Amino acid sequence: MNQxxxxxxxxxxxxVRITPQRHAILEYLINSMSHPTAxxxxxxxxxKFPNMSVATVYNNLRVFREVGLVKExxxxxxxxxxxxxxxxxxxxxxxKCGKIVDFHYPGLDEVEHLASHVTGFKVENHxxxxxxxxxxxxxxxxx
Amino acid sequence: MNQxxxxxxxxxxxxVRITPQRHAILEYLINSMSHPTAxxxxxxxxxKFPNMSVATVYNNLRVFREVGLVKExxxxxxxxxxxxxxxxxxxxxxxKCGKIVDFHYPGLDEVEHLASHVTGFKVENHxxxxxxxxxxxxxxxxx
DNA sequence: AAAATTAATTATAACAATTATAATCTAAGA
DNA sequence: TCTTAGATTATAATTGTTATAATTAATTTT
Numbered sequence: 001m002n003q004x005x006x007x008x009x010x011x012x013x014x015x016v017r018i019t020p021q022r023h024a025i026l027e028y029l030i031n032s033m034s035h036p037t038a039x040x041x042x043x044x045x046x047x048k049f050p051n052m053s054v055a056t057v058y059n060n061l062r063v064f065r066e067v068g069l070v071k072e073x074x075x076x077x078x079x080x081x082x083x084x085x086x087x088x089x090x091x092x093x094x095x096k097c098g099k100i101v102d103f104h105y106p107g108l109d110e111v112e113h114l115a116s117h118v119t120g121f122k123v124e125n126h127x128x129x130x131x132x133x134x135x136x137x138x139x140x141x142x143x
Numbered sequence: 144m145n146q147x148x149x150x151x152x153x154x155x156x157x158x159v160r161i162t163p164q165r166h167a168i169l170e171y172l173i174n175s176m177s178h179p180t181a182x183x184x185x186x187x188x189x190x191k192f193p194n195m196s197v198a199t200v201y202n203n204l205r206v207f208r209e210v211g212l213v214k215e216x217x218x219x220x221x222x223x224x225x226x227x228x229x230x231x232x233x234x235x236x237x238x239k240c241g242k243i244v245d246f247h248y249p250g251l252d253e254v255e256h257l258a259s260h261v262t263g264f265k266v267e268n269h270x271x272x273x274x275x276x277x278x279x280x281x282x283x284x285x286x
Numbered sequence: 287a288a289a290a291t292t293a294a295t296t297a298t299a300a301c302a303a304t305t306a307t308a309a310t311c312t313a314a315g316a
Numbered sequence: 317t318c319t320t321a322g323a324t325t326a327t328a329a330t331t332g333t334t335a336t337a338a339t340t341a342a343t344t345t346t
Contacts, residue, residue: 074217123275130258132266
């Protein structure tokens with residue numbers, strides 16, 4: 001249940017030093033429930049770490065990604081978003097306001113299999129995003 | 144069958160002027176069968192249009208996207224890729240060499256429905272990418 | 287067809303996200 | 317404690333993309 005503790009253990013196991021900055025970035029990622037950009041994280045931790053550099057955020061997000069704790073997502077917009085890895089889910093994205101909502105759904109294994117069969121690839125994983133309009137934006141719509 | 148002609152008709156119908164540069168960009172997109180970046184296109188047409196600006200490539204890719212002729216794709220890597228819109232297909236991407244292969248498969252309507260039901264979104268469309276290792280890279284693998 | 291208007295292209299500058307570099311600081315091990 | 321490796325900071329560099337202004341080309345109006 002305690003995701004932060006598990007994550008810190010993962011870092012320890014892989015020999016990655018646990019610094020206050022890393023602790024805070026992980027904590028933020030886990031608690032935010034949003035899908036923040038590097039800059040979001042940087043700004044959110046400004047109060048706690050006035051001297052922290054953006055490079056630190058990027059560096060550590062890369063470290064977390066390499067250790068498998070975090071997934072990097074790129075949508076159409078300018079900057080990448082980062083998602084703490086939990087159970088398998090997809091993202092539903094509002095095309096009006098950019099909101100991202102998790103959509104829990106089992107992985108599409110049969111699609112992976114077929115793709116592998118047709119293309120000859122050794123398939124490892126896949127990602128999917130679903131686009132539409134969120135209820136908020138939908139209700140604001142003018143008719 | 145003649146995709147270029149159809150595409151040009153679409154431009155005419157929507158009142159978009161057909162210039163030599165646009166013609167060439169479209170032609171390249173249709174014939175390349177790869178999924179080029181803006182820079183790829185720019186470089187490929189350098190011989191034909193020595194004075195063409197990168198801005199022209201970007202501008203026209205945006206125009207094509209707005210008219211529905213082209214899809215913009217963003218993966219993990221730095222630059223966006225552009226795909227001439229044909230029938231419904233997904234992309235299988237090699238994590239070693241970056242190669243992108245089309246994988247024709249009917250749309251996952253039932254997933255869209257469920258996502259809509261669960262999240263309350265008005266779902267419009269989705270995208271999926273499948274990641275793995277292509278046969279070439281797989282065979283080069285050291286055991 | 288010439289003039290006027292609109293749109294497209296070019297060249298260039300600006301911008302924003304990310305990465306690289308070098309210096310400083312921190313922490314762990316000998 | 318001294319040494320060494322790793323992490324952070326500050327800053328510069330890079331890269332993909334967009335904005336701006338001037339020029340050129342194409343369409344419409346006269």
